Amino acid sequence: MYHPNRAVPIAFAALVAFSCCFAAVLGEDKLNVDVYYETLCPDSMYFITKQLTPAFNGGLKDHLNVNLVPFGKASWTEEGNNVHSSCQHGPMECHGNKIHACAIYEIENTVKPEDQQQRMIDFVGCAMTSFDPEAALKQCAQTQGFNDEFVKNVENCSNSKQGDDLFMKHGQKTKGFQSPLEFVPSIVINGEKSSEAFRNFTGVVCSQIPGGNQVPICKQ
Template identity: 25%
Template sequence: MRVLCFLAVVLLISKDHKSFCISHPKPACRYPPSQWCRSLEIAIECKVQKQCMELSAIKPNQTVPPVALTLYYESLCPDCRSFITQQLFPTWTLLEDIMSLTLVPYGNAKEVLSANGPFSCQHGEPECRGNMIEACIIHFTGTSLAFQIIYCMESATNVLNAAEPCLQLYAPSVSWGTVDACVTGRLGYELMHGYAVMTRALNPAHTHVPWVTFDGEYTEENDARAMSSLFHLVCELYKGVKPPACTGAPVKLSASGCLKE
């Protein structure tokens, strides 16, 4: 009842209605009830963090669009692998609530007609297979889960050998046989062709990978900053109330610990 009433207060006040809940938290804080779950810092100050977390309500203002980041890359490019593992994945882990991510595993590949297949890749046939595997994984699992699998692959010593165990680790409901059939079949080709079209449509045209756009736009300044400090750039580009991770706001946890016997 306490949680339901609290939710009613937040929802009703946000819609300029009156609330008639009798049982709800009455924190002594400087924020009105409509803002109690606006950030973790506010929820802690108003002593309602438990209720906010239970309602999954501690998120940035959803009326503000997230920063739309699109990464154009190829699976065996050393710089792409470094960017994914050292910049993009840590940033996405901390700022997923204010980011939308699109992965385009095509890079400097080309559509060709040859005995080796319909695509030619900068780092050879293994890279074409790696690109295709990641495209199929994105198709079957969705970007959020796929990115965890792709991070697992790209951080491994051997990207291709890591594909199956990484898939089993993060998406056990998706069989490797399903992914492999996609890679060798018509679906894989269609996915890669779609990524080829997206890559060729870039304006300005990409000159290297990784190539990063924000809200569909590319600038040399943002590219340089993304390679060195993507986290701070995403925080800066987000137009809504900055989450605690961006502001560096201290989060005071309840006092507890392992006592010495």
């Protein structure tokens, strides 16, 4: 027998269940994007500022899980408690890589999980417009809404053993992907390196996400 008073709760429960399942499917459909870059590399600067950041902020952020790996073609040696680093574009780049590693770490440990991706793109997208990583830290913190404590923590981290440890962590991830790294930046989408993504990131992403032809940025 039909019971009107029971129909609404049952229908509501069905709707909630459908919504949860639909959200789970959307989450599973996100593309995992690893970006292996270095802070003073012109090609890295081009990709992050002209491809990744505009695509992320232009309508693709809900379709992406971005992992930024600031290391590139760097290397290191350990001597006791000391870590000696070497980078393709010199010591300033090594320090820049540590600044980015520390900034990413700080964001991951102080920002709500749902906001972390956006805040990492905010900071790194801004910082990669400059060839002076230290100046970019302060300038981008100010323009992107990070407080003084963020700057202080990143500075302390990048000049300490913690910075060395994070530098090596990103180095190990990079070498686990490819050693030596053939090209910087290397863009890896769902485990597959994509050379095309370097100059057409939006197009590559749109071709891989379900229903990509219905996403406004993909129609441009």
